Amino acid sequence: MKKSVYLLIWLSFMMANGQISFQDQASARGVGETCGIINYGGGISFYDYNNDGWDDITLATENNENLKIFKNTQDGFFIPDTALIPFNNFQQKQVLWVDFDNDGDNDLFITSTTNGNRLYRNDTVELVDVTASSGLPLDNLYTFGASWGDYNNDGFLDVFICNRDLSLQIPNYLFKNKGDGTFVNVSMTSGIGSGSHLSLCAAFFDYNNDGWQDIYVSNDKIQTVNLLYHNNGDGTFTEMGEVSGTNVAIDAMSTTIGDYNNDGWFDIYVTNGPNGNVLFKNNGDGTFTNMAEDSGTTFNSSAWSSVFLDAENDGDLDLYVSSESSGINPEYMPAAFYENLGNNTFTVLNNGSFNNDNRESYSNAIGDIDNDGYPEIVVSNSSNEDLFLWKNLTTTTNNWLKVKLQGVTSNRQGVGSRIEISVNGQEQYRYTLCGEGYLGQNSGSEFFGLSSNLVVDYVKVTWLSGIEDVLYDVPVNQTLNIVEGSTLSVYENQFVPVVKFKNPISDKLLVISSQEINEYEIYDELGKTIINKVNDGVTLDVDIGFLESGLYFCKLKFNNSYAQTLKLIKK
Numbered sequence: 001m002k003k004s005v006y007l008l009i010w011l012s013f014m015m016a017n018g019q020i021s022f023q024d025q026a027s028a029r030g031v032g033e034t035c036g037i038i039n040y041g042g043g044i045s046f047y048d049y050n051n052d053g054w055d056d057i058t059l060a061t062e063n064n065e066n067l068k069i070f071k072n073t074q075d076g077f078f079i080p081d082t083a084l085i086p087f088n089n090f091q092q093k094q095v096l097w098v099d100f101d102n103d104g105d106n107d108l109f110i111t112s113t114t115n116g117n118r119l120y121r122n123d124t125v126e127l128v129d130v131t132a133s134s135g136l137p138l139d140n141l142y143t144f145g146a147s148w149g150d151y152n153n154d155g156f157l158d159v160f161i162c163n164r165d166l167s168l169q170i171p172n173y174l175f176k177n178k179g180d181g182t183f184v185n186v187s188m189t190s191g192i193g194s195g196s197h198l199s200l201c202a203a204f205f206d207y208n209n210d211g212w213q214d215i216y217v218s219n220d221k222i223q224t225v226n227l228l229y230h231n232n233g234d235g236t237f238t239e240m241g242e243v244s245g246t247n248v249a250i251d252a253m254s255t256t257i258g259d260y261n262n263d264g265w266f267d268i269y270v271t272n273g274p275n276g277n278v279l280f281k282n283n284g285d286g287t288f289t290n291m292a293e294d295s296g297t298t299f300n301s302s303a304w305s306s307v308f309l310d311a312e313n314d315g316d317l318d319l320y321v322s323s324e325s326s327g328i329n330p331e332y333m334p335a336a337f338y339e340n341l342g343n344n345t346f347t348v349l350n351n352g353s354f355n356n357d358n359r360e361s362y363s364n365a366i367g368d369i370d371n372d373g374y375p376e377i378v379v380s381n382s383s384n385e386d387l388f389l390w391k392n393l394t395t396t397t398n399n400w401l402k403v404k405l406q407g408v409t410s411n412r413q414g415v416g417s418r419i420e421i422s423v424n425g426q427e428q429y430r431y432t433l434c435g436e437g438y439l440g441q442n443s444g445s446e447f448f449g450l451s452s453n454l455v456v457d458y459v460k461v462t463w464l465s466g467i468e469d470v471l472y473d474v475p476v477n478q479t480l481n482i483v484e485g486s487t488l489s490v491y492e493n494q495f496v497p498v499v500k501f502k503n504p505i506s507d508k509l510l511v512i513s514s515q516e517i518n519e520y521e522i523y524d525e526l527g528k529t530i531i532n533k534v535n536d537g538v539t540l541d542v543d544i545g546f547l548e549s550g551l552y553f554c555k556l557k558f559n560n561s562y563a564q565t566l567k568l569i570k571k
Contacts, residue, residue: 036062041362043439055367149204258308313449
């Protein structure tokens with residue numbers, strides 16, 4: 001009896017506090033693979049490359065190893081895709097899925113520091129190398145990162161290429177997409193210039209909310225300060241690093257964009273060596289203030305990539321940071337997870353939330369392997385160590401919303417869009433990017449944590465075209481697909497059932513749905529199926545008294561192949 005009482009108290013505490021917990025399940029889920037040995041690491045993509053609604057994983061590899069693409073089998077497990085993979089066995093850096101020709105399928109852009117960058121057009125059956133015919137250079141530019149955005153708002157994605165040439169001869173490049181499958185170098189005419197900056201990565205984002213994409217660039221070494229290119233709206237840029245206060249002189253590695261304080265102005269997190277990372281709070285007046293020390297996010301280790309995510313879906317963005325330190329030296333953290341306390345400060349969680357997070361890590365990204373609305377983290381590790389796939393096992397009943405965009409007048413992927421939601425008068429904001437952090441690519445869906453709220457008051461998308469789509473009274477726990485200029489499309493074309501159930505659960509799982517449930521599957525946190533049965537009706541009444549206490553998942557399938565996953569807490 002005492003044991004049961006203690007268990008109930010423990011469960012109540014865990015739910016109230018949204019106990020954050022991740023477990024490495026790379027091997028169990030089919031991605032126990034390594035990038036090999038790559039100096040300063042290789043890139044990682046957590047992006048749905050085949051548009052089937054499930055996030056996949058693409059891993060850059062070392063010399064003499066071909067690119068690795070892992071296809072999600074629509075259940076949170078992965079198998080290698082050997083059909084669509086290009087022959088590219090030289091050392092890769094960033095791997096980005098990008099629809100550069102707006103034809104609805106994802107093409108592939110790969111950067112390299114050894115053999116030049118490559119652009120592959122997706123012909124549905126193969127990836128065709130179109131680098132030369134597109135006008136992009138074949139020469140080795142010593143490229144680390146690339147970021148895609150639409151700087152002139154013409155509906156086609158352009159590319160900014162970051163080159164780290166130690167001889168300081170090769171500058172960064174901005175290539176304009178002409179919309180006919182070719183690109184033209186506009187670095188000089190746009191104001192990007194010809195100087196070399198030892199750049200590692202960049203991000204297209206709109207720092208002053210004027211509807212035009214600016215570019216922030218992180219540069220290695222203290223003699224090459226970071227750059228902020230302000231988009232003048234006429235095809236040119238003005239460098240505003242000093243004016244904005246973002247021209248730090250550090251060993252800058254990442255350009256991670258997010259609105260950590262939910263004020264509608266996008267902030268920048270920049271990783272660094274042992275002297276400490278930088279958190280640039282956007283002041284909303286064209287300037288930024290470094291809040292790393294005040295917020296508790298300095299890290300003070302050998303940091304590389306970082307990513308914002310709402311791990312427990314409580315409505316604010318947390319922060320995960322990777323490091324090349326393996327933890328052998330206790331002075332330097334191998335990684336850190338910073339939980340957002342909602343008051344402009346963070347607290348670093350101990351390693352118990354990420355057991356054995358102690359490998360030489362470089363790039364990371366977030367996605368959702370099983371479409372349960374709780375983001376996972378994938379990390380590329382070097383020194384022949386397998387990658388991490390951190391499965392989100394956070395114990396909470398918080399609700400969520402994911403938003404996936406499809407541009408019509410704007411670029412097809414909706415890159416450069418601003419998404420705003422409101423729940424009980426509290427706003428949250430996301431900005432869509434293609435190429436972020438250090439050599440990373442996040443999911444094409446934007447994640448919003450909703451705490452215990454059951455309805456989102458509104459979702460507003462502001463596209464680069466200037467078109468605004470607004471949807472009201474949006475049900476929670478779903479992926480919302482929004483097509484530009486058609487705010488009713490989600491209700492006309494997508495089946496979105498409203499599902500109600502209670503957590504925690506004792507002996508009976510009772511689910512009530514607004515639409516008929518045809519099939520359900522209950523599985524544990526490792527993906528092992530426990531129950532898989534057909535159903536007839538809008539309710540489920542399932543005996544689960546035989547299950548041990550813990551975390552489980554229930555996948556519901558409806559009559560048009562739509563699926564929804566519930567997270568269950570068994571008492």
